[in-house]
Amino acid sequence: MLKFLFLFILLVNIGNGGPSDSSTVIVKKNQISKLRLGVVAAGTVGFGILTYDYFNRVWWKPTKVKKFIWRDDWNDVLKADKAGHLYASYVLSNVYKSIFKWVGFSGKTASLFGAGISTLYEVGVVELTDGFTTQWGFSPTDVISNMIGAFFPVAQEYFPGLQAVTFKFSYTPSGYTWLDYLRVGSLKDALYKKQFHTDYNGMTFWMSFEFQRLLPEQVEKFIPDFLNLAVGYAVRNINYSGGGYTELYIAIDYNLLKVDTKIDVLNRIIYTLNYIHFPAPTLRIKPKLKFYYLYF
Template sequence: MLLTLFVLFLGFCRVEPADSNNVAVEQTKVNKIKLGIVTVGTLGFGVVTYDYFNKVWWKPTRVKKFVWRDDWNDVLKADKAGHFYFSYVLSDVYKNLFKWVGFSSKTSAFLGAGISTIYEVGVVELTDGFTTKWGFSPSDAISDVFGAFFPVAQEYIPMLRIFSFKWSYTPSGYTWLDYFRFGSLKEALYKKQFHTDYSGMTFWASVDFQNLLPEKFEKFIPDFLNIAVGYSVKEINYAGRGYSEVFVGIDYNFLKVDTGSEFFNKVLRALNYIHFPAPTLRIKPKVKFYYLYF
């Protein structure tokens, strides 16, 4: 799903100026060819991802009766962060796609939120409801809606624009250095159920804190540096046991980087949904400093 989103985003999004303080002139004329491309890409995305999840997730435990099951604390709320994040990414990607098509920024935000909500709640959550293993979780659906509509809120509340949300993943039981050993990473991904391996995930809220500083201090800090707060869980048993971790670390705002190339600017914009290795301080459960944490 992430790869499909990346390709759609990279191929179709309209690059904004690197300086987020610049106000781009909104397009007002909808391009029907571009709209057709987005429509076809969306249908393809829906079919491919539904087929995948149906095979590995829904089909083995499907039932005819609708099942309600709220899993508010099964994995110490890491899944709620996940639902918020992935709905936010889907919404934000489609917001930029619709701006590329020619819709205004606010209209694009609502269209993106609508597609994200329909997919995450109307397809994924409701289909979960017809399985004995998952069931329909109201707290998951609420997290989906909040994530989907955050880009809309940013259109109306400028202060929220200093926030972005990111994700990092290393298969639990492995370190990020294993990414350089293909055999180790392949084994890890094969053994782990990627979409439920919450012990390997960290969810981040990145803050463009420089907008909050006096100008005399702001000029000494590189524009692309942000501060991020991360949340992860460890030793979970999917029944409320385990412990959570909270991090504070450096983050990179690739939207502030102008490579001089439209193509590479698009690549950086797409990669901005991921938190890359950076100096990080764990503040819970015990204080620990990481020179690089992914």
């Protein structure tokens, strides 16, 4: 799901103005573009068909049954998949929020439409279809995670202080390091051997904060506005039955929405990358302290 999201985000941000401060957006009804709305509708249908076909082939079809199965997998992978559901739903909702602003809707209306699209897809399509498979089943805690992610951009509209928070993601195929990628063919080998969408041992989920907002003005002015602090969550040595352990991190993060290259298309691509946590100095605080000069 994540690789489809990143491609989708890139195409969207190149096609419209990219992220904007929703608190300053005031749009009248007669500014809504029917042409753009039609493009969005067609693109949404196409995106849905392509991703459904992919997941049907790799996930659902091999274990599909006619009986609806309830299965709460709350702790199978130490809740890393819940973070994944929240993140994917958040990204999809936020992207559609940006799309509906491009169409001409106000920030609050666009966020509600974005949350609706995200919920419809992540819950109404993905989770319900999971319910008709023996491998996955319908998980209520997956639904809750999806709903939190989908409606977080809505909450940001009604509570502007939440706009200081961004959810991010980083990934290195488990069993590999950055140094491994320096060897010819190693990166390709790593990505092909690991199933990206279920390799939770290699994923880290981040909550990034614009911490400058909490500092006194005389201190804030000395800190670049593109520097954030992020809290990371990862799991290691999981066995998909509740075994393994969790890791917590505190890291420097980069708020790419504060970057302005003066080149519109380049800015949009950079804004797209803001959903990824890039390598940065990091302190692991659990299970024991360890400092990384660069952690991804």
